[in-house]
Amino acid sequence: MSTLTAGDVVARIKTNLGFPWRTATYRDTFKFGGPDTVVKGIATTMFCSYDTIRRAAEQGCNMIIPHEDTYWNDPDKTDVVEGDSTYKLKTEFMREHDIVVFRMHDHMHAQKPDFIYVGAARALGLESKYETAPQSHHFNLPETTLGELAAGFQKKLGDRALRVVGDPKAKVSRVQLGVGYATPTINSPDVDVIVSGEQQESDGFLDSPEYVLDATTLGIPKGWIMLGHNISEEQGMLEMAQWIKSFTAEVPVQLVRSEEPFWAPK
Numbered sequence: 001m002s003t004l005t006a007g008d009v010v011a012r013i014k015t016n017l018g019f020p021w022r023t024a025t026y027r028d029t030f031k032f033g034g035p036d037t038v039v040k041g042i043a044t045t046m047f048c049s050y051d052t053i054r055r056a057a058e059q060g061c062n063m064i065i066p067h068e069d070t071y072w073n074d075p076d077k078t079d080v081v082e083g084d085s086t087y088k089l090k091t092e093f094m095r096e097h098d099i100v101v102f103r104m105h106d107h108m109h110a111q112k113p114d115f116i117y118v119g120a121a122r123a124l125g126l127e128s129k130y131e132t133a134p135q136s137h138h139f140n141l142p143e144t145t146l147g148e149l150a151a152g153f154q155k156k157l158g159d160r161a162l163r164v165v166g167d168p169k170a171k172v173s174r175v176q177l178g179v180g181y182a183t184p185t186i187n188s189p190d191v192d193v194i195v196s197g198e199q200q201e202s203d204g205f206l207d208s209p210e211y212v213l214d215a216t217t218l219g220i221p222k223g224w225i226m227l228g229h230n231i232s233e234e235q236g237m238l239e240m241a242q243w244i245k246s247f248t249a250e251v252p253v254q255l256v257r258s259e260e261p262f263w264a265p266k
Contacts (some may be wrong), residue, residue, distance in 0.1 A: 002250040006063050006100040007035025009042065012247050017107060025106050031070040032091065033100030039063045041251050044241040046234040047258035048101060050090050056256045057097045064101045065244070066258075067108065067116070067237055076103070108240065115243065116179050119235030124153055124195070126177060137177040138190070146170045146193060146223040153195070159231050161262035165212040166193075166223030179232040186211050186222055193223040197232030231260055 014021045022028075031048070041061035045052045048066035056064055069076050071087060081087040094101070108115050113135050121128075121137070130139040141149075147168030154162045170192075176184045178196035185206040186194050201209055215222040238255040245253040 002039070004039045004248070004250045005035060006030070006033065006037045006039055006102060009039060009063060009244070009248060010035065010102055013104070013107075013244065016243075016247050017111065019110065022106060022110070026075050027069075027103055027105040028107050029076075029103065031076050031101040031103055032094050033098075037062070037098060037100040039100070039251055042241075042244060042248065042253040043256040044104075044237040044244070044253070045256050045258050046230050046237055047261070048103075049258055050086075050093065052256055052258045053090075053094060053097075053099060053101075057099065059254070059256065060252065061254065061256065062098050062100065064099060065104050065237075065240065066101065067103070067105055067233060067240075069103070070101055104240065108236065114236075115239035116233050116236030117177065119237070119239045120179050120232055121177060122239075123157060123235040124177075125156055126175070137184075139175045139177065141173050141175055143171055143173045146172050146221075146225075149175075149193065149223075150225050153225060153227070157227065157231055158260075159227055160260055161228060161264050162231075163226040164223065165209040165226075167216050167221070170216070170221040170223060172221055172223055179236070180229050186215075186224060192221055193225060195225045195227065195232075197227055197229040199226065228260060228262060230258060234258065 042063045043056035043061035044065045046067050048064055048070040053064060071078055071081050117137055126139050130141050132138045132140055146166050150164045172192035174190055174192045176191045176194050178184045180197040183196040183199040184194055187206045212222045212224050241253050241255045
């Protein structure tokens with residue numbers, strides 16, 4: 001039986017990053033349990049939801065490495081939720097199943113290349129041969145229509161709640177990829193379509209639906225495809241799982257998908 005601890009796993013992650021650990025991070029820390037917990041299996045995931053934790057435990061994984069927060073606030077402050085019944089039930093389950101949670105967010109995005117972008121591009125079929133420069137996340141694709149491009153992405157991802165702004169018949173080829181909240185500006189002359197995770201619908205900076213609507217009305221082919229935060233970044237956690245597996249042979253390592261949280265009524 002392996003005696004590998006969560007602290008051992010984190011130490012290996014830090015060693016294999018390729019750059020110094022940022023000790024000031026408040027995100028990439030233990031959120032439940034601690035370094036002495038013996039690890040039976042490791043599950044990477046996007047959202048550290050109760051359902052994800054439950055399914056990971058069912059598959060023999062008691063170390064969860066999520067990209068996002070556990071307690072519904074970015075710093076994972078527990079004092080603001082400790083009286084909440086959902087918090088109590090969630091932490092009770094984790095305690096009963098010897099779960100340890102260590103978040104990986106800031107250091108994932110600091111890696112070169114960023115696993116999140118690598119996973120998103122792979123899942124969307126944005127091949128490196130179309131990327132205009134390494135890690136630019138800018139792709140010159142064979143010409144298609146905005147509608148066909150969005151439909152292709154939806155089919156590849158199984159995205160139930162994908163949203164699109166722009167004329168579906170517009171001819172497009174130049175795509176700028178963003179993930180999560182990282183939505184690039186749409187007014188760049190070498191960009192026809194922005195593909196991103198999520199973004200506010202107004203009061204941004206040249207990254208709003210209104211700009212696309214105005215450009216479309218004026219005959220300028222522009223489009224915005226919003227995948228959703230989870231969908232845009234989840235495949236990066238598969239990259240993370242494969243990376244951790246390369247230096248953690250003692251226990252199984254896998255992606256446990258947190259799945260898309262949104263659905264659309266029919």
